[in-house]
Amino acid sequence: MALLETELADLATTIGRPVKLMEVCGTHTVNACRSGVHSFMPKAVDLISGPGCPVCVTAQRYIDALIELGRRNDTIIATYGDMLRVAGAGGSLEVARSEGADVRVVTSALEAVETAIKNPERDVVFAAVGFETTAPATASAIITAANEKLLNFSVLPAHKLVIPAMKALLSDPDIRIDGFLCPGHVSVITGGDVFGPIVKDYKKPCVIVGFGANQIMEGIVHLVRQIAVPEAQLENLYPEAALSRGNPIAQELIDRVFVPGMAAWRALGEMEESGLDIRPEFGKYDAVGRHGISFGEDREPPGCRCAEVITGRCKPLDCSLFAGVCTPIYPVGPCMVSSEGSCQAYFRYRRHELKSPMARVRVEV
Amino acid sequence: MCLALPAKIEDCLDEIAWVRLGDARMKVSLVMTPEAGVGDWVLVHAGFAIHQVTEDDARETWMIVTEHGLMEKPGATSPDQKAETA
Numbered sequence: 328m329a330l331l332e333t334e335l336a337d338l339a340t341t342i343g344r345p346v347k348l349m350e351v352c353g354t355h356t357v358n359a360c361r362s363g364v365h366s367f368m369p370k371a372v373d374l375i376s377g378p379g380c381p382v383c384v385t386a387q388r389y390i391d392a393l394i395e396l397g398r399r400n401d402t403i404i405a406t407y408g409d410m411l412r413v414a415g416a417g418g419s420l421e422v423a424r425s426e427g428a429d430v431r432v433v434t435s436a437l438e439a440v441e442t443a444i445k446n447p448e449r450d451v452v453f454a455a456v457g458f459e460t461t462a463p464a465t466a467s468a469i470i471t472a473a474n475e476k477l478l479n480f481s482v483l484p485a486h487k488l489v490i491p492a493m494k495a496l497l498s499d500p501d502i503r504i505d506g507f508l509c510p511g512h513v514s515v516i517t518g519g520d521v522f523g524p525i526v527k528d529y530k531k532p533c534v535i536v537g538f539g540a541n542q543i544m545e546g547i548v549h550l551v552r553q554i555a556v557p558e559a560q561l562e563n564l565y566p567e568a569a570l571s572r573g574n575p576i577a578q579e580l581i582d583r584v585f586v587p588g589m590a591a592w593r594a595l596g597e598m599e600e601s602g603l604d605i606r607p608e609f610g611k612y613d614a615v616g617r618h619g620i621s622f623g624e625d626r627e628p629p630g631c632r633c634a635e636v637i638t639g640r641c642k643p644l645d646c647s648l649f650a651g652v653c654t655p656i657y658p659v660g661p662c663m664v665s666s667e668g669s670c671q672a673y674f675r676y677r678r679h680e681l682k683s684p685m686a687r688v689r690v691e692v
Numbered sequence: 693m694c695l696a697l698p699a700k701i702e703d704c705l706d707e708i709a710w711v712r713l714g715d716a717r718m719k720v721s722l723v724m725t726p727e728a729g730v731g732d733w734v735l736v737h738a739g740f741a742i743h744q745v746t747e748d749d750a751r752e753t754w755m756i757v758t759e760h761g762l763m764e765k766p767g768a769t770s771p772d773q774k775a776e777t778a
């Protein structure tokens with residue numbers, strides 16, 4: 328690590344201007360915070376978090392729709408655990424559950440299908456969030472439901488695609504990113520080659536890395552080396568898992584069930600072809616049509632700066648609610664709810680950097 | 693985003709396998725890694741094996757994951773916490 332730190336400092340001096348790197352992936356954010364990678368950064372190198380926490384980028388209108396569905400007596404909501412405490416306009420799924428809604432935490436989309444099989448008299452709606460890594464699992468669940476001829480299973484789709492989000496960030500003149508640490512496990516599915524257009528069309532270095540602190544640090548050095556030249560290349564430092572073409576079976580599953588469509592993102596708004604719509608052939612498993620869902624407006628929790636955190640415009644420490652009002656026990660925004668959210672990562676590992684007395688308050692999490 | 697954890701396949705029946713993930717045994721789908729069989733190592737994400745890895749790579753990843761606390765001990769977490777998305 329010391330060698331990498333010295334090289335990084337030398338490169339930063341050579342470049343002679345501030346450099347902004349984004350870790351696109353929530354797990355990278357958590358591990359960079361946890362292992363103190365930030366403390367090895369020279370002053371000129373700023374490591375910012377990106378839109379890589381699926382719960383954090385899920386638009387509030389989606390949470391509201393889920394809660395409304397959950398309040399119907401005949402419905403069971405099956406969700407990944409991180410979604411439970413995200414606040415909608417009128418409470419969270421957890422609150423709805425405490426008020427009688429049947430909300431069940433599942434660890435896999437297939438568990439949601441099993442829930443439907445075991446409860447034939449109830450309608451099971453699976454909250455399908457996640458990026459490309461998770462989408463094939465949802466696709467497989469829908470195919471399984473179709474094979475089983477299930478009539479009481481549907482999916483409320485909120486899958487998102489990483490590349491459109493990266494492009495949106497690069498097209499915003501206010502956010503100047505010099506290079507990306509690219510998500511390793513998205514690449515396992517899509518293949519590393521998907522980052523090619525970011526390098527070719529936007530001339531931004533991209534380095535795919537695994538999840539260890541050393542791997543992250545090495546990825547940062549590779550990015551800064553490129554910036555020093557300057558050049559833009561796609562490098563893969565995680566070749567044992569992220570092949571250049573990814574997992575073709577997973578890609579086929581996605582293509583069979585989904586088609587790229589408009590998605591609503593927290594912070595980035597509505598973007599064409601940035602999400603996955605369920606194909607008409609599988610339309611009866613789409614909860615939107617099946618349950619006649621109409622999405623409302625997105626309203627961010629007052630004072631919460633998640634939208635800016637997700638897009639790298641500010642850091643959790645810049646939010647006036649951080650650690651005082653907003654904590655993992657009483658989270659205000661999704662970035663504090665999710666275990667992959669930047670605010671929770673900063674709260675757990677970096678709140679001592681906060682200058683206010685609140686930083687010293689010890690909260691057990 | 694999308695953390696996948698290395699696990700060893702202990703039993704399989706068609707596309708379903710039971711894997712050992714740290715202290716926990718869990719059921720996963722092998723639909724995306726059809727060549728994987730008993731004794732093989734796979735990366736598991738949200739109940740699905742998404743990639744087959746060598747034992748060495750699996751052990752190294754496991755070390756990174758547990759050393760850095762990216763995952764608490766599987767058996768020690770509540771079901772709500774354990775079920776992290778994506």
Ligand code: SF4
Nearest residue numbers: 632633646653660670
């Ligand atoms: S600290 Fe809380 S309120 Fe502030 S941006 Fe993060 S989640 Fe939102």
